[in-house]
Amino acid sequence: MPKRGVISALLTAIGVVLLINFKTPSQQGFAAFNRQTVTGTTNTDGTASAGGTPPPTATVPPTAAATPTTKTITGPAISYFFGTAQVQVTLENGKITDVTAVQLPNEGQSAWISQQVAPILRSEVLSAQSAQINLISGATYTSAAYRQSLQAALDQARA
């Protein structure tokens, strides 16, 4: 075999290894999420919306509006290809302190996807403090519907 063949085979192998090791943020997100579920099995409640996430610090009970500055608003239910998405957002003095998915598709494969993406979307919202969040690959439609419901809720809260 000519030298050229050996060199291109080697370069190809290196390239493939690099490609396999390339992880997108959402893949890292999934991995982090999976680790959390493993360590937190003692008190997971198993629901799709909040399953496995570590208890957020200082959450206000979502349904009880404790002080006038704390608002909890449920966004509209958004129907899309794979089901319905609806979120509930809690604001404290205009700051988003919590967001939960009231509804996400819960059939078969979609349920699994919902379970995977809900915590990622939640943490994105908490850090972005708005509905301007990235769509999650592999769940583009779910994240778009989630975003739409959230945007409507925020519009209502800040109106």
Place this chain on the structure above:
Amino acid sequence: MAAIPTTLARVPMPRTWRLKPIDVAALLVGNGLFIAAMWWRHGGLDQIPTPGGPFIAAGQLTALLGTYTALVQLVLMSRSPWLDQLFGMHRLAAWHRWIGFATVWLLLGHGAFTTIGYAAIGHTSPIGELWLLLTTFPYVLMATAGMAMLIAVGVTSVRIARRKLAYETWHGIHLYGYLAIALATAHQLVVGSDFMHDPVARIYWISLYVAVAAMVLTFRVGQPIAISLRHRLRVANVVTEAPGVVSVYLVGCRLEQLAVRAGQYFVWRFLTRDGWWRGHPFSLSAAPNGEYLRLTIKQSGDYTRLLQQLRPGTRVFAEGPYGVLTGARRTRPHLLLIAGGIGIAPLRALLEELPVARGNLTLLYRASDWDDVVFRDEIDHLVEQRGGLVRYLVGRRGTREMPTDPLQARALRRLVPDIGRRDIYLCGSIQMMEAVEESLEILRVPPAQIHTERFSY
């Protein structure tokens, strides 16, 4: 002159299958329709009214069909004896060429449509969206690397590029097609909307891949290894037949059990330092006789020059047998064999094996120079033994001895007046074969009576 066995030992016939071309067409088209229906059932059309929907829908459909045709490409070139028996490798290769270009365009369309569609959903520019797709969608970067490889395969196969490249370079780049298909798999299952949410679709898709991989591995890897282990072929002798033409004699174990017919070929791989990594097709130039296999090679490039220096004892891997230029295609009792140059090799084997009554066999052997005529003694001997007739049509066209092409329709009819009632076995250069096929069309020889094998790289 090589000894011609006076009685042919019967070797087993290669297995045949009761498949019809329509069966293969139905399977291929059926799966294509099934895939389109799957997309439709998953709401492919319903997305069209949404923002970016038409592009996303087009992106999905081109992805599914492009991937499917890519798998069909592997099947066509899997060297499956079923397909070879039905269509012959040269026809499969011609289809592979056009389906290949279609595949590259479909998959390029998938990339472009999907980027534009997602840009519309996310309100970003297509360039920004492309960056987002590559960096945030799992395995999309991997698939894009595969796409680049497929483009390279396509570009190097465009006729102009192909002519300028050495066969080995072109073939080496072509092998990246396998890698490209493998690299694209992960993103289909993880972000492909048809497979993310439908486990049945996922199982179907994976089983398509498994079936194709099984075919490729069986016929391209398993079968040559099996033949090699069973028959342990090695070079016994290399004999010069004419300037630049050698015959390679192969011996091995249990050759009387190797199922092959005269007129067929194997893809040979000579296990030398410089030969093990490349396989080339050569016809048997003597009917299989259970004692040895003979192939005859004309020097036409670097590789064939190397083969002239093969040493006895060299181990040989053989993939095959392939080829439809055999007695299996026989329809008539009368025979006409037409050879051009080194195309005599398979016809020389057929001359020995095809059953025919005395007086019903004619061989036309076209060559541009007497130096190019090989097997003269063997041919004369066989023709005499079988009660046939041979005409050597030697000379360059346009010279005084040969003012016109001796294989023109009119000349052919003069040479073989009952040509329309014969089975015609034809082998030679592509140009020569095309010219003869044209003559046969003019002479209204039914296509079912014309049997050919093309070797071209």
